[in-house]
Amino acid sequence: MPRPQPQTLADIDTPAAIIDLDLVRRNIQTMQRALEGTAVHVRPHAKTHKTPQIALMQIEAGAPGVTCAKVGEAEAMVAGGVRDVLIANQVVGAPKLARLCALARQARVTVAVDDERNVRALSAAAAAQGVTLGVMIEVEVGMQRCGVLPGAPAAALAQAVHRAPALDLVGLMGYEGHTVGIVDRAEREAKTRAALAAVIQTKAACEAAGLDIREVSGGGTNTFDITSTIDGWTELQCGTYVTMDAWFRQHVGHVFESAFWVLAAVVSRPTRERAVVDAGAKSISREPGGLAVVDDPPGIQLRSLSEEHGTLSLAENAPDLQPGDKVKITPWHGCTTFNLHDVVYALQDDEVVDVWPIAARGRFT
Ligand SMILES: Cc1ncc(COP(=O)(O)O)c(C=O)c1O
Numbered sequence: 001m002p003r004p005q006p007q008t009l010a011d012i013d014t015p016a017a018i019i020d021l022d023l024v025r026r027n028i029q030t031m032q033r034a035l036e037g038t039a040v041h042v043r044p045h046a047k048t049h050k051t052p053q054i055a056l057m058q059i060e061a062g063a064p065g066v067t068c069a070k071v072g073e074a075e076a077m078v079a080g081g082v083r084d085v086l087i088a089n090q091v092v093g094a095p096k097l098a099r100l101c102a103l104a105r106q107a108r109v110t111v112a113v114d115d116e117r118n119v120r121a122l123s124a125a126a127a128a129q130g131v132t133l134g135v136m137i138e139v140e141v142g143m144q145r146c147g148v149l150p151g152a153p154a155a156a157l158a159q160a161v162h163r164a165p166a167l168d169l170v171g172l173m174g175y176e177g178h179t180v181g182i183v184d185r186a187e188r189e190a191k192t193r194a195a196l197a198a199v200i201q202t203k204a205a206c207e208a209a210g211l212d213i214r215e216v217s218g219g220g221t222n223t224f225d226i227t228s229t230i231d232g233w234t235e236l237q238c239g240t241y242v243t244m245d246a247w248f249r250q251h252v253g254h255v256f257e258s259a260f261w262v263l264a265a266v267v268s269r270p271t272r273e274r275a276v277v278d279a280g281a282k283s284i285s286r287e288p289g290g291l292a293v294v295d296d297p298p299g300i301q302l303r304s305l306s307e308e309h310g311t312l313s314l315a316e317n318a319p320d321l322q323p324g325d326k327v328k329i330t331p332w333h334g335c336t337t338f339n340l341h342d343v344v345y346a347l348q349d350d351e352v353v354d355v356w357p358i359a360a361r362g363r364f365t
Contacts, residue, residue, distance in 0.1 A: 009350040014265040014326065015279035017341040017358070019243060021348050023259035024054065027242050028061045030255055031224070035236070040228040043067050043086055043217065045239030048335045050360035051344055052080020054242065065108065067217075067237040071096050072363030075103060080359055084108040086136070086217065088173060088237055090146055092118060096365070097125035100133065110134030110170050114148040119160050119167065126166030134170040135161045136217060139202050141174040141195040150174075150198035155205040162211055171215030172206070174199035175237065180222040183251055192226045200232045221248060221256065245334030246293040261295065261328040262337065263345075264310060266321045273314050275300075275321045277329075280308040284329060285336035292337075296328040297321075 006012045031042050044058045045067040055066045055077055065084025068074040074085040084107060091100050091111050103109050104126070113119050113135055126133045139154045140147030148154045154172070161169045176195045182188035196218065203213045217235035219227035224238050240248055243260035264279035284292045286305045294300040299318030303311045310329070314321065321327075331337035338344070339361050346354040 005355060006345070006352050008352060009263070009347060010326070012263055012345055012352065014263050015277075015283040016263045017283075017338060017344040018261050018263050018328075019049075019054075019344055019346055020259045021346050021353060023257050024242055025057065027244070027256045027259060028058055031238065031241055032061050034225065034255075035228060038228060040233055040236060042224075042236040042238055044242060045069070045088070045237050046073060046077055046082075046360065048239035048242060048338065049344070050076070050338050050358045050363070051356050052077055052082060052359055053346075053354070053356045055080065055082050058242065067239070068360075070364055071099050071103070072365045073360040074107075074109070075099065076360035076363050078103055078107045082107065086110045086112075086134075086237075088112050088136075088138075088175065088217070090114060090118060090138070092121070094125075097121060098129070101125050101129035101131050104129075104131040104133055108134065110136055112136050112138040112146070112173050113157065113161065114138045114140075114146050116157060116160050119157065119164055123164035123166050132166055132168050135167045136170050136173040136215065137161065137202075139172055139174045139199050141176055141198050141218075142179075143175060143177040143195075145175075145177065147174070150202045151205055154202045155209055155211070158206045158211050158213075159209065169211060169213075171213045171217065171234070172199050172203055173217045175218045175220070176223055176227065177220070180220040181251065188223065189226045192223045193230065196227060196230055196233070200230065203232055221254070222251065240334055243334050244330075245337075246330045246332045247290060249293075249330070250290065258295070258330050260334050260338070261330055262292070264327050264329055266323050266325045266327070267309075269321055269323060275312045275314060277310040277312060277327055278308065279305075279310045279329060281305045282307050283337075283340055284310065284331050285333050285340060287333050287336065290332045292332050293330045294327055295330050300327065302329065 219236040264277035299315040
């Protein structure tokens with residue numbers, strides 16, 4: 001039976017994913033304004049919110065499309081109205097290549113590659129389906145995840161893409177995932193610039209070989225103001241900036257504002273110092289390095305998450321929580337927490353203005 005739609009924050013059943021729409025809009029505008037007058041645009045990473053309605057807000061503000069991590073995520077975005085997707089990841093295997101090509105009939109699709117065998121497979125699949133796929137060469141910049149080595153190996157792969165019948169060489173990608181977590185700003189900047197210089201050098205090598213490199217893409221929330229000032233860079237892939245999370249707040253204290261919480265209800269108050277809420281690791285992702293933070297009411301700390309319980313410590317000045325009272329918890333990692341929920345409640349002040357399916361949640365194929 002369909003549940004009645006809540007009208008206000010107080011009506012929302014828990015645990016629930018909630019966003020503050022005004023703050024989301026402000027974060028989008030902050031990013032857009034920061035890039036105004038530069039040669040760089042943001043292609044927001046949809047892995048954070050996994051919600052087409054938020055992607056469309058980002059596009060309306062000026063983004064050309066979104067970045068995705070998986071074909072399934074891109075399918076959900078396109079089904080929700082997005083017309084331009086970059087899968088900043090390698091796509092392999094016949095079933096996924098078929099889906100990728102089918103998607104290219106409905107939207108502009110670009111995919112990352114770092115291997116010539118994958119280039120041949122992509123080209124054959126696209127040619128068989130009569131579509132063209134955009135391709136970015138993913139260059140290894142020190143993160144030691146995916147990516148072809150910069151310079152000659154990357155330029156040779158770009159040549160292979162250029163020669164491939166059903167592929168369009170769009171440009172280069174380098175993601176500095178190993179520098180985004182450096183807390184010291186000067187060190188983060190120096191290491192980011194050093195890492196991404198490899199992509200710019202590769203661009204020069206490609207251009208010297210006569211290849212047209214239209215886009216140079218990468219960058220995260222924690223390096224957006226560094227990566228976007230690199231000469232030759234054109235595109236940022238930042239995701240978390242739109243809603244933020246406790247990790248970013250603790251590590252950087254950013255120009256972006258927290259706009260995403262899990263709303264939980266107190267289910268038990270066994271002692272004066274301890275309360276238990278109905279949100280555990282199945283509704284707030286639990287990851288090494290830190291714990292989610294209780295933002296409201298004040299004076300309360302999350303101590304631990306078991307599967308369906310969150311245990312809170314109450315300071316002396318904390319409110320006298322009763323069963324049924326609500327708390328707002330900022331997840332340590334926003335992206336993996338969105339992925340746990342079916343819907344997100346979009347609030348304006350305390351009013352629920354929309355309830356959006358998190359359409360790409362669980363879409364990891
Ligand atoms: C390929 C890629 N690009 C960009 C990002 C940046 O995301 P965020 O802005 O959330 O740090 C990530 C993060 O995982 C990524 O994997």
